[in-house]
Amino acid sequence: MKKIQMVDLVSQYQKIQDQVDKAILDVVRSSAYINGPEVKAFQSDLESYLGVKHVIPCANGTDALQIAMMALGLKPGDEVITATFTYVATAEVIALLGLTPVLVDVDEDTFGLNTDQVREAIGPKTKAIVPVHLFGQCADLETIMQIAKEHNLYVVEDTAQAIGSSYYFENGSSAKAGTIGDIGTTSFFPSKNLGCFGDGGAIFTNDDDLASKIRIIANHGQTVRYYHDMIGVNSRLDSIQAAILRCKLPHLDEYIKARQAVADYYDQAFANTPELKTPVRDSKSEHVFHQYTLQLAEGIDRNKLVEYLQTKDIPAMIYYPVALHMQKAYQDERYQKDDFPITNRLVSRVFSLPMHTELEKDQLEHITSEVLNFIKNH
Numbered sequence: 001m002k003k004i005q006m007v008d009l010v011s012q013y014q015k016i017q018d019q020v021d022k023a024i025l026d027v028v029r030s031s032a033y034i035n036g037p038e039v040k041a042f043q044s045d046l047e048s049y050l051g052v053k054h055v056i057p058c059a060n061g062t063d064a065l066q067i068a069m070m071a072l073g074l075k076p077g078d079e080v081i082t083a084t085f086t087y088v089a090t091a092e093v094i095a096l097l098g099l100t101p102v103l104v105d106v107d108e109d110t111f112g113l114n115t116d117q118v119r120e121a122i123g124p125k126t127k128a129i130v131p132v133h134l135f136g137q138c139a140d141l142e143t144i145m146q147i148a149k150e151h152n153l154y155v156v157e158d159t160a161q162a163i164g165s166s167y168y169f170e171n172g173s174s175a176k177a178g179t180i181g182d183i184g185t186t187s188f189f190p191s192k193n194l195g196c197f198g199d200g201g202a203i204f205t206n207d208d209d210l211a212s213k214i215r216i217i218a219n220h221g222q223t224v225r226y227y228h229d230m231i232g233v234n235s236r237l238d239s240i241q242a243a244i245l246r247c248k249l250p251h252l253d254e255y256i257k258a259r260q261a262v263a264d265y266y267d268q269a270f271a272n273t274p275e276l277k278t279p280v281r282d283s284k285s286e287h288v289f290h291q292y293t294l295q296l297a298e299g300i301d302r303n304k305l306v307e308y309l310q311t312k313d314i315p316a317m318i319y320y321p322v323a324l325h326m327q328k329a330y331q332d333e334r335y336q337k338d339d340f341p342i343t344n345r346l347v348s349r350v351f352s353l354p355m356h357t358e359l360e361k362d363q364l365e366h367i368t369s370e371v372l373n374f375i376k377n378h
């Protein structure tokens with residue numbers, strides 16, 4: 001059996017190595033490292049894949065969120081609602097810009113924003129909502145878009161973990177994650193579902209005005225070279241990364257299917273184990289399984305489970321052990337710990353099993369049988 005990894009980037013690379021190596025060498029030979037033709041080509045490939053009018057590549061997923069926030073023209077003190085159970089980047093950029101992150105709890109099945117709490121959190125200073133499509137499944141976008149419409153708020157979808165997922169509306173229509181709110185953002189960090197070989201990110205929008213503002217902000221706020229109309233940042237996807245992403249994008253749907261097949265295997269193996277709550281698949285969103293995250297029943301020691309798996313050469317991770325409302329940097333007198341009962345339980349109960357495109361049957365058998373072994377003996 002091959003060594004089990006949380007993410008196996010080497011095996012995935014080897015399958016398309018000739019093509020990727022050539023794409024990298026072509027960029028090196030042309031030396032068009034910055035804003036080369038590969039960046040434009042990838043942008044247009046991704047626009048077609050997502051069915052969105054504008055893709056603006058940038059340096060990473062955190063920058064994508066920051067630039068999106070900057071493009072909305074918010075003022076210091078404006079409030080932005082987001083989840084407390086997420087990766088820190090989402091709240092970080094809000095706070096960095098002098099805006100106020102307003103944290104809310106999540107839904108216990110989908111880990112998406114809890115829409116009842118979103119409604120309660122809206123006040124006169126609220127300007128935007130940032131749903132995070134955590135672990136690969138969309139938040140309740142239909143309700144979030146409805147709330148945003150009622151209160152005239154922007155929606156920025158953090159799609160770093162859910163690129164390629166489709167969202168299905170009540171009326172039968174569907175759209176790709178990240179193309180439904182005013183702006184969508186994503187990351188091409190190597191371990192994401194569409195990863196490059198370093199840092200990368202992108203911003204999506206169907207709005208022409210926002211797109212042109214985003215392009216200007218990502219390029220030092222300049223409209224014409226050396227004329228700066230806005231305060232901007234320097235955030236570019238480099239040509240080598242774009243060339244790699246162009247090779248990988250045509251495989252994204254197949255990568256998603258491979259992840260879903262792993263999830264199906266885990267689901268079946270754990271179906272009759274009440275101590276394990278497997279990921280709930282919402283009928284309104286395709287789950288693209290950035291992570292396969294289970295909830296362990298109360299009374300079973302999660303750390304012991306993770307340690308036990310380690311002794312069997314099975315990596316398992318805890319995403320995320322500390323919610324934002326409990327982080328030193330994000331503590332705020334407006335919150336009490338008890339305001340987030342679902343997240344408080346999740347941080348002590350969730351664990352994620354290896355999830356990637358190259359998992360093999362014997363590895364899955366080993367992982368599931370050892371998880372079940374531990375549960376049986378505890």
Ligand SMILES: *Cc1c(COP(=O)(O)O)cnc(C)c1O
Pocket residue numbers: 060061062063086087089090132158160161186187188189199200201
């Ligand atoms: C990875 C991630 C980001 C940040 O992306 P980087 O490319 O690492 O900056 C933002 N939000 C979420 C939910 C993520 O998972």
